[in-house]
Amino acid sequence: MGLAVLIVSAPSALLAGTKAPLQIVVARQQQSLVVYDGDTVVATSDVSTGRRGHTTPTGIFSILEKRRHHRSNIYSNAPMPYMQRLTWSGIALHGSNHVPDYPASHGCVRLPSKFAAGLFKMTERGMHVVISDRQVTPVETSSAMLFQPREARPPRPPMSDVPLRPAISHFDGASFEVAMTHSSPSPVLEHDQPPIRILITRRGDQESMRDLQVLLTTLGYDPGDPDGRSGPMTLAAIRSFQTAEGLPVDGKATPDLIEAVYRKVGRNMPSNGILRVRRAFEPLFEADVKIERPELALGTHFLQFQDTDAATGEGKWFGMSLDNALSKAAKQRLGITVDADPLEFNPLEQSLSRLTVPEEVRRRIARLLADGSSLSISDTDTGLETGEGTDFITITRAR
Missing domain, CATH: 2.40.440.10 (L,D-transpeptidase catalytic domain-like)
Structure with missing residues (x-):
């Protein structure tokens, strides 16, 4: 043949x-x-x-x-x-x-x-x-959630409850601040830079543990480097916090323990989603996003941005949906009780409608957008294939 x-x-x-x-x-x-x-x-x-x-x-x-x-x-x-x-x-x-x-x-x-x-x-x-x-097959996709260069306008005063973090691999353990109070009068786009890669997924255990470690440090405990891993120093810091607050002392980072730490610091619990950005195979930053109806699977979707009109600041997004092969254990860990159906009408647009990205984050992404930029949406975080010298690699079905 x-x-x-x-x-x-x-x-x-x-x-x-x-x-x-x-x-x-x-x-x-x-x-x-x-x-x-x-x-x-x-x-x-x-x-x-x-x-x-x-x-x-x-x-x-x-x-x-x-x-x-x-x-x-x-x-x-x-x-x-x-x-x-x-x-x-x-x-x-x-x-x-x-x-x-x-x-x-x-x-x-x-x-x-x-x-x-x-x-x-x-x-x-x-x-x-x-x-x-x-x-x-990629299909032109329209949604208010999708980023556009025209959104890169001067920012309003910064919102203290919008976390913008360096990517995990770039965090050196030192304290840092994110300041967005000054801007040029007109949007400054970075189209001469390589296209960016955006991933939106559910907040994972590593992000939750890392943020807990940062807050414990703020409260005067020493969990070690905020690496998102629960080592002996982190367990000892949790026990010390539990003892000081009159809580049962077991050293476990349970949802109740995490909520108690946030309450002690005077901060709200973080969003249930996370947005990551890479460029030229290097991490740039991360930010919190909100996922509505978290019990419903997001599915796995891919979109690519191109054909920017310099006059209007508008470009086109072309997207497609992939089969979402989640194991029973993964769904239980992620709190998913309703599967995504890639054959339903407009599954990509339905998933996009459930995502909320803070305005400050949207403006930063808008300044970075260039033809060829992409957005991946997935229930599961990046696995071992994503690392140094890669974009976000999303595996839907392993070998």
Whole structure:
């Protein structure tokens, strides 16, 4: 059976390697790859994904590294021409002389050699690759929640209850302040900078523990570095707080204990969601967001921003929804009692309507927006694949 490899309606400049914010969608069921510019198909190809026992993971990825000549350091030095790495654990797009119409690889996405060479010229590091069980297509999406450059207007006086934190990996344990009281008369956009990556997810145990450690330090206890991990010093600090406040002394960071610490400091409990921003594979900042109806799964969604109109400060967002494969244990841990249905009408817009981002955060993001910026929404936090030298990698179904 012959392979269907096709490049359609692609301007010569595009094939020569323009910086248009393209994105790639791989469908495991269809064994296909489609390159999109917004919602326009630029190129298509058959592929061969991972076979049983070596299944290609699904989720939201980006190209981390490109090598025209590469050999596998896992599988017998096998050639992987036009390799485009998606994870540091060994998943990539690459060319091959054997691309059957069924899963046959060890986890990578095999491309016909000629197409792999052409695709290599079209892409650049940071370009997004979505891998899904079924075929998904980006659709232009409108929502009041979606960020726009026109929102980058001078800020009002700062709100003390809006936390804006450096990313966890950039926190050195020192105290810090976020000041947003001065601004230039007109919005200052940073479009000459690389596009940003935004992730909105539920607040995890690590964020809750880190914030608890910071508050315990404020109260005069010593939980050690605010690293989000419950070590001996943190347990001792909790016990000391419990003793001082006449509470049962067990050293456990229970919801009641956390609420008591916040009450003692005179602060409200944090929001149930968190927003993270990266740029050029480096963390920039984090902020709290509110998720309405937290018992309902958010699902997993991906959007990309492009086609900014300089006159209006408006751009277009193109989004898609992926299957949300949450385990029973994960749903219980996250307090989810109602599953997301990716086949329901407008699941992406429904999830967007449940998110509230503080105005100060929206303005900061608006100043950073550039064509190719992206927004990922997921119930689960980033896993081990997200780290140094990556964008946010969201795995919906592991290998």
